[in-house]
Amino acid sequence: MNKSDTLNETGISAPVRRVDAMEKLTGKARYISDYPFEGLLHARLLRSDRPRAKILGIEVPDLPAGYSYVDARDIPAGGRNGIRMITDDWPVFARDEVRFVGETLGLVVGPDREKVLEILSGIRVTYEELEPAFTIEEGLACKGGPIVGDDNLYGTYHLTKGDPEAAFRRAARVVEGTYRTGFQEHLYLEPQGMVGTWEDGKITLYASAQCPFYIRKSVAHTLGIPEPAVRVRQVTTGGAFGGKEHFPDVIATVLSVAVNKIRRPIRLVFERAEDIRFTCKRHPSRVTIRTALDEAGAIIGMDIDTVINAGGYTSSSLIVLQRAILHGIGVYNIPNVHIRGRAVATNTFPSDAFRGFGAPQGLFAIELHMSHLARELGMDPGSFKQKYFIKTGDTTITNTAMKDEIRLNEMFRKVDAMSGYRRKVKAYDDDPLKGIGIAFVNHGCGFTGNGEQEIIKAVAEMERLSDGRAALYVSTVEMGQGLQTVLRKIAARELDCGVDNIVYDNPDTDRVPDSGPTVASRSTMVVGYLVQQCARELKRRWGEGPGTRVRKQYRHPEGLTWDQDTLQGDAYPSYGWGVNVVEVAFDPVTYEVKTTGIWTVYDVGVPMDTRIVTGQAAGGGIQALGYAAMEVCEVVDGRFRQHTLTDYTIPTAMDFPSVACEFVENPYAYGPFGAKGAGELVFDAAAPAYADAVGHLIGRKIHEIPVTPEKIMEVLQDE
Amino acid sequence: MVRAFKPADLTEALRLRKETACVPLAGGTDLMVKYRNWTGLPPAFPGDVLFLSHLKELQTLERRGETLRIGAGVPLADIAAWPETPAVLREAVRGIAAPAIRNVATLAGNVCNASPAGDGICALYALDARLELTSVDGTREVSILAFITGPGRTVLRRDELVTAVLVPRRAANIQVFRKVGTRKANALAKLSFAAVGEVKEGIVDAMALSFGAVGPTVVRSTETEKRMAGKTLAEVTALAPSIVEDYAALIVPIDDQRSTAAYRKTVALNLLKSFLEGLKEKVKGI
Numbered sequence A: 001m002n003k004s005d006t007l008n009e010t011g012i013s014a015p016v017r018r019v020d021a022m023e024k025l026t027g028k029a030r031y032i033s034d035y036p037f038e039g040l041l042h043a044r045l046l047r048s049d050r051p052r053a054k055i056l057g058i059e060v061p062d063l064p065a066g067y068s069y070v071d072a073r074d075i076p077a078g079g080r081n082g083i084r085m086i087t088d089d090w091p092v093f094a095r096d097e098v099r100f101v102g103e104t105l106g107l108v109v110g111p112d113r114e115k116v117l118e119i120l121s122g123i124r125v126t127y128e129e130l131e132p133a134f135t136i137e138e139g140l141a142c143k144g145g146p147i148v149g150d151d152n153l154y155g156t157y158h159l160t161k162g163d164p165e166a167a168f169r170r171a172a173r174v175v176e177g178t179y180r181t182g183f184q185e186h187l188y189l190e191p192q193g194m195v196g197t198w199e200d201g202k203i204t205l206y207a208s209a210q211c212p213f214y215i216r217k218s219v220a221h222t223l224g225i226p227e228p229a230v231r232v233r234q235v236t237t238g239g240a241f242g243g244k245e246h247f248p249d250v251i252a253t254v255l256s257v258a259v260n261k262i263r264r265p266i267r268l269v270f271e272r273a274e275d276i277r278f279t280c281k282r283h284p285s286r287v288t289i290r291t292a293l294d295e296a297g298a299i300i301g302m303d304i305d306t307v308i309n310a311g312g313y314t315s316s317s318l319i320v321l322q323r324a325i326l327h328g329i330g331v332y333n334i335p336n337v338h339i340r341g342r343a344v345a346t347n348t349f350p351s352d353a354f355r356g357f358g359a360p361q362g363l364f365a366i367e368l369h370m371s372h373l374a375r376e377l378g379m380d381p382g383s384f385k386q387k388y389f390i391k392t393g394d395t396t397i398t399n400t401a402m403k404d405e406i407r408l409n410e411m412f413r414k415v416d417a418m419s420g421y422r423r424k425v426k427a428y429d430d431d432p433l434k435g436i437g438i439a440f441v442n443h444g445c446g447f448t449g450n451g452e453q454e455i456i457k458a459v460a461e462m463e464r465l466s467d468g469r470a471a472l473y474v475s476t477v478e479m480g481q482g483l484q485t486v487l488r489k490i491a492a493r494e495l496d497c498g499v500d501n502i503v504y505d506n507p508d509t510d511r512v513p514d515s516g517p518t519v520a521s522r523s524t525m526v527v528g529y530l531v532q533q534c535a536r537e538l539k540r541r542w543g544e545g546p547g548t549r550v551r552k553q554y555r556h557p558e559g560l561t562w563d564q565d566t567l568q569g570d571a572y573p574s575y576g577w578g579v580n581v582v583e584v585a586f587d588p589v590t591y592e593v594k595t596t597g598i599w600t601v602y603d604v605g606v607p608m609d610t611r612i613v614t615g616q617a618a619g620g621g622i623q624a625l626g627y628a629a630m631e632v633c634e635v636v637d638g639r640f641r642q643h644t645l646t647d648y649t650i651p652t653a654m655d656f657p658s659v660a661c662e663f664v665e666n667p668y669a670y671g672p673f674g675a676k677g678a679g680e681l682v683f684d685a686a687a688p689a690y691a692d693a694v695g696h697l698i699g700r701k702i703h704e705i706p707v708t709p710e711k712i713m714e715v716l717q718d719e
Numbered sequence B: 001m002v003r004a005f006k007p008a009d010l011t012e013a014l015r016l017r018k019e020t021a022c023v024p025l026a027g028g029t030d031l032m033v034k035y036r037n038w039t040g041l042p043p044a045f046p047g048d049v050l051f052l053s054h055l056k057e058l059q060t061l062e063r064r065g066e067t068l069r070i071g072a073g074v075p076l077a078d079i080a081a082w083p084e085t086p087a088v089l090r091e092a093v094r095g096i097a098a099p100a101i102r103n104v105a106t107l108a109g110n111v112c113n114a115s116p117a118g119d120g121i122c123a124l125y126a127l128d129a130r131l132e133l134t135s136v137d138g139t140r141e142v143s144i145l146a147f148i149t150g151p152g153r154t155v156l157r158r159d160e161l162v163t164a165v166l167v168p169r170r171a172a173n174i175q176v177f178r179k180v181g182t183r184k185a186n187a188l189a190k191l192s193f194a195a196v197g198e199v200k201e202g203i204v205d206a207m208a209l210s211f212g213a214v215g216p217t218v219v220r221s222t223e224t225e226k227r228m229a230g231k232t233l234a235e236v237t238a239l240a241p242s243i244v245e246d247y248a249a250l251i252v253p254i255d256d257q258r259s260t261a262a263y264r265k266t267v268a269l270n271l272l273k274s275f276l277e278g279l280k281e282k283v284k285g286i
């Protein structure tokens, strides 16, 4: 079957012009910095420049009229100096100690930017320095004394399937490897930014953000007021990638304290270098995998130790860690497994959500380890991995039956036909200048376990408008991924009208129900399904006339179980599946690697728009190749060393060839028109496939990304 | 308060240069980054600014006898497109930044910025380029080697402007430029290598080699180059290990946010070695 047979030209998958294409291409779209506000004030954060220290004093010079310095003392009675994310350990304003460079101390606000900068540079902060810990190793060793608790761990989880101890006892051989990934900066095109105002008697925030209701919750918590007393309006958002999931809470809380005090519109928008230096990154990881093999070389057990560097405060690190270990054995059925996961505190900027949310780190380790095992056993990684593909009904790492219908074999055949993998992987064994790598992944769609049911409880609404159009009310946002097009397309198809007849404005918490955050590959599958149900009912009730409003709430699919305390049961309602093949060529003089081919096949249920999903596959794939090959992000003295666009090098169009993408159709019963999630899946496979390809190329094992020419040289010289 | 001057002609520019402590600004692609400020505020220039790129006197590309004269205000894109531009310089210029930057950035700016990673500079060293420096009191010429004294440091006097980059026209059937960047486009060099030479009937007539971003200034050794002059290609190939050794002593790079000292040194020497070994093949085609 080829693409055009199945994803037929009139079906839901047929591409339409993106609804936001023209306004973005012509520069009409307005981002947060473009909005005029009457009497706007400018703001800059005062940040700590020490990674770990006691604050002895902050001396603020006398302020001219119209200028303010805002800090914890301005939090109203009943409020809290804590940012409500999953917990609230991250303070709005540093308490008596700072845990990382860039921690907020205060905010300077005023009408003239020059003056604001002058005031800022006149503030004297005195510290008593403490010994910081930056790396996973230093964190685990509690260097300088624990930052949290007595072991420096935010949390530890264990997953056990079968009897791993017995498996290791009877193993004929044990193969071990340690795999590492680095920080990654989101580098959304539009930096973090928000405007806070006092409108109609309430705090109102105009935000470049993914999760308007998260912001509302944190602000209400900090100010000690009811959530509906806060209004959050998302404005056109120039990219996010997870970086605008929780970090906007950091800005929103500070800003709200200031607006509450000053009652004037205040803008806080980061400059690019500020944004790279002082926002969350992807968690660095260290994963050690030991595999027990029997006499015949078959895998009988695995022991996996996963550690992520969470930085100075928890943020969403524990949920990231859960996803890392829940994806810890990838797409394989391994009989006896133990996984330990730990999130360690260090004095780096708190790590947080980034496309994939822990899964890329877990999948990188298992995929590379499986490739290494294959090489040790004299097999090609593709064929070796195929032997262990999980099948429907097999037991998962969380001890339940895998319920997805799995098409991995078909996907492997397809990617082989596209890339020539099986032929090349043999041919390049003897070619010192070429290599090819492969990685298989899955990605759980939606919140972990029963989070959609227990925590999010998404609601969507639709209304028949008086002009004959229909309005869509959801809190999930367009951030460049194409959601406005997809949700409107779903509604339009059910209502049998054109996409233009569906109104879907940027969410405003005063006007839309909480359909959850725009994260976790949930928006199309979960919210899209609610939209489909709304549209169906609205169609039935269309005759009731303008003003007819319908509402649907999320219901967990039947037959799924979950225990959040033990992490047992159905870890996700469903999974997207993928395979990537990456081909590389070598320059032995400079150790530079050129990527010569990228082939991808995905099972996203039914793609809601092939152009959008193909775009995701290209963008996600290249973003992951940047992570794997180029994006060096070192910490020196607690500061990110590569903090400009010159030195933090994301790929250009010249760095990688175009990404070939095909789909296998596999409709999901609880997704709109059979759709599952796609946004994160497309990030997961390229990095391990690239590392596998480079390993194949140089005939050595690669254990760490980014694998730069410098690292390749080291590996080659390290004979 | 910073003043911005837009002189009517070069004479006025030189007068302003003499009378005020102004910063000359050509394309501004280094300066606007260096003095960037909070969006919405003007750039944080330390003094008055003197705009240059509109000056007609600085806009010319001309051949004067055996010298190519590249006006200080000519954008890189025009230099890349000029048929007279030596291949090694063309290649270097084409690898700078991206098209939009090359439409405004100048070669004189690249030289005055004196970054060890400046791509144009590396090629100009191998070409024995000179700078034409003009003040109200007259004009002098300084070789690029003498002009750049360290990272960001030159012998430009406070009353002078660079009015042109002068490149000797020489027979050079060997011209190589190789930039190893942090990525494949719009990237700064981790290191760069330039070679300009003339081989006649199997004998090396002259050979100039330069290495960028591997030290505080571009590395060039006329002494080692002389060892190659007058030798047959076979002799040069035989000499290769000892030539590489010479440069190994001169190339002392640093670790920074873009690469490591070990990588820079190893790859610079690898490029040299592969250049020397490939010389025969290169000459065959001539």
Ligand SMILES: Cc1cc2nc3c(=O)[nH]c(=O)nc-3n(C[C@H](O)[C@H](O)[C@H](O)COP(=O)(O)OP(=O)(O)OC[C@H]3O[C@@H](n4cnc5c(N)ncnc54)[C@H](O)[C@@H]3O)c2cc1C
Residues within 6 Å of the ligand: B023, B024, B025, B026, B027, B028, B029, B030, B031, B032, B033, B052, B072, B095, B096, B097, B098, B101, B104, B105, B106, B107, B108, B109, B110, B111, B112, B113, B117, B118, B119, B120, B156, B160, B161, B162, B163, B186, B187, B188, B189
């Ligand atoms: C995105 C980006 C990418 C870049 N990539 C590269 C790259 O790949 N390789 C590279 O080498 N560079 C790169 N650069 C740096 C820069 O573009 C070059 O150095 C450029 O050649 C500078 O020229 P300009 O005319 O813009 O200089 P300006 O910024 O105008 O000036 C640079 C310096 O020269 C002085 N100056 C300029 N003209 C004169 C004159 N006539 N007389 C006396 N002093 C003068 C100025 O005072 C200043 O000190 C990049 C810059 C950017 C922004």
